[in-house]
Structure formats: structure tokens, C-alpha cells
Amino acid sequence: MVDYREKLVEKRLRSISQVVMVTGGKGGVGKSLIASTAALLLSRSSNRTGLLDLDLHGPSSCFILGVKEAPVESEEGLVPPVVEGVKVMSIDLLARGKPLPLRGHAKEEVVKEMLALTAYGELDYLLVDLPPGTGDELLTVSRYVRVNGVALVVTTPTQLAVNVARKVVEILSSIPVRIAGIVENMSGGGATSPSRDLAREMGVEFLGSIPYDLALNSLVGKIGGRELLSTNFAESLSYILKKAGFKIT
Ligand SMILES: Nc1ncnc2c1ncn2[C@@H]1O[C@H](COP(=O)(O)OP(=O)(O)OP(=O)(O)O)[C@@H](O)[C@H]1O
Numbered sequence: 001m002v003d004y005r006e007k008l009v010e011k012r013l014r015s016i017s018q019v020v021m022v023t024g025g026k027g028g029v030g031k032s033l034i035a036s037t038a039a040l041l042l043s044r045s046s047n048r049t050g051l052l053d054l055d056l057h058g059p060s061s062c063f064i065l066g067v068k069e070a071p072v073e074s075e076e077g078l079v080p081p082v083v084e085g086v087k088v089m090s091i092d093l094l095a096r097g098k099p100l101p102l103r104g105h106a107k108e109e110v111v112k113e114m115l116a117l118t119a120y121g122e123l124d125y126l127l128v129d130l131p132p133g134t135g136d137e138l139l140t141v142s143r144y145v146r147v148n149g150v151a152l153v154v155t156t157p158t159q160l161a162v163n164v165a166r167k168v169v170e171i172l173s174s175i176p177v178r179i180a181g182i183v184e185n186m187s188g189g190g191a192t193s194p195s196r197d198l199a200r201e202m203g204v205e206f207l208g209s210i211p212y213d214l215a216l217n218s219l220v221g222k223i224g225g226r227e228l229l230s231t232n233f234a235e236s237l238s239y240i241l242k243k244a245g246f247k248i249t
């Protein structure tokens with residue numbers, strides 16, 4: 001049977017100049033905070049920006065950005081709520097905060113539905129927040145964004161995180177998805193780090209480091225998008241996005 005969603009997804013993605021997948025092998029390295037803050041920074045620089053939270057089991061973007069409104073049904077599809085200019089869609093908004101016992105094929109279906117139904121309209125950037133690892137969410141979205149997709153691989157200056165990030169780089173290269181570069185989060189500021197070594201080893205650009213900021217950690221979820229933009233975290237990320245060639249002014 002023909003799956004009409006495939007055509008719809010392709011049509012929707014044709015209206016989006018660049019899809020930026022925020023990925024990284026290990027959990028808790030800061031992918032969601034980076035995806036959400038990058039969306040805010042790109043929107044502040046007058047880019048039409050969307051955020052798609054594809055972490056089906058541990059969605060975080062809505063908590064980070066303080067988004068609660070459900071998407072609105074229209075003839076165009078589901079119109080996502082907007083925060084600081086960023087159009088935000090997450091499974092958390094569709095499932096109204098309830099956990100979803102999804103696995104395997106069902107996860108692929110949900111990713112496809114979200115891509116097919118969300119009416120982002122014309123966008124310069126769509127940031128995609130992914131769960132850790134190289135599972136259904138990454139593989140499904142990668143299939144659709146081969147032309148206009150790039151990946152930011154997030155890691156920390158630990159050998160544990162870097163070992164898993166290497167696997168993500170290998171998988172992305174084999175699909176292939178273009179890798180914009182490696183971002184080291186929670187950095188201690190040393191001149192050398194396993195993340196830099198990984199970038200050199202894999203022939204991928206090292207985009208820079210974001211320092212660990214104890215104060216920030218306790219603020220996440222309590223501050224809104226505008227306050228998040230004025231953190232040192234956002235400032236460091238802004239340099240990284242510029243280095244990766246994103247339109248940040
Ligand atoms: N540079 C940083 N300094 C301090 N805390 C940070 C920093 N980056 C992220 N955090 C904190 O680390 C925790 C994990 O961040 P986040 O949820 O963004 O990681 P993740 O990679 O998306 O996790 P998951 O793999 O579960 O999706 C959060 O509490 C976040 O506030």
C-alpha cells in the first residue's frame with residue numbers, strides 16, 4: 001500500500017532550508033540544552049526557526065523552554081506553539097506529558113507522523129533534538145534529510161562519552177549525513193581533550209567547547225528562553241554555531 005505520509009514529509013521538508021540534528025552517543029551530555037538554545041540563538045538572528053523534539057521517551061525541550069500549549073489543529077496540519085520566535089513540536093505536547101510505551105516500528109511511525117503532521121511552514125532552520133545513541137529516531141529522521149540535513153555531534157571531555165560519539169559519527173558517515181562538527185560540552189577548559197582527538201581521528205571539524213556551569217544547571221527549567229539567551233552557555237554556543245557556518249549575527 002502507498003504510504004502518503006512519505007510524500008507529505010518530503011513536501012514539508014522542501015520548505016525547510018536546513019535540518020540540524022543534535023545528536024551524540026551518550027545520554028545527559030547536553031543535547032537538549034544545546035538544541036533548544038541553538039534554536040533560540042538562530043531565531044534571535046532573524047532566522048525562521050523550528051525545534052522538533054524527537055526524544056520520544058525523555059522529551060526535554062518543552063521543559064527547557066517552558067512550552068505548555070498544545071499544537072493547534074488546522075487545515076495545514078498541527079500548528080506548533082511559538083516561544084521567542086521558535087516553533088516547537090514535541091511528543092510531550094501531543095501526549096500531554098504522559099509517558100509513551102513505544103518500541104521498534106511504532107517509534108518509526110511516530111517520527112514519521114510528527115514530520116508529516118507538523119505545519120512548520122517555511123523555515124531557515126529546523127533543530128532536531130535526538131535521544132542518545134543510534135536508534136530508531138536518528139535512523140528514521142536521517143532517511144528524510146539526506147539533502148538538507150547536517151548533524152552536530154555533542155560529547156563531553158570524557159573517554160566514555162567520546163567512545164560512544166565515535167559510533168554515532170561512524171553511523172552518520174555511513175548513511176551518509178553531513179556532520180557539521182563535534183561540540184564538547186561541560187568542558188573543564190583543558191587544552192587537550194578526548195573530544196578534540198576524536199574530531200582529528202574521524203576527520204570531522206572540532207567546533208569548540210562549552211564550559212561546565214554549575215549555576216546554569218539549577219536554572220534550567222526555571223528560566224525562560226530570553227534568560228537562557230543571556231547565559232554564558234548561550235554565548236559559548238553562539239561562537240560554535242558561527243564556526244559551523246550557521247547564520248548568527
Ligand atoms: N554546560 C553545562 N553546564 C552545566 N550543566 C549543563 C551543561 N550542559 C547541560 N547541562 C545540564 O546537564 C543535564 C543534561 O542536559 P540535557 O538534558 O540537555 O542532556 P541530553 O544529552 O539531552 O540528555 P538525554 O541523553 O537524556 O537526552 C541538564 O540538567 C542540563 O541542565
Ligand SMILES: [Mg+2]
Nearest residue numbers: 031032055060
Ligand atoms: Mg535530551
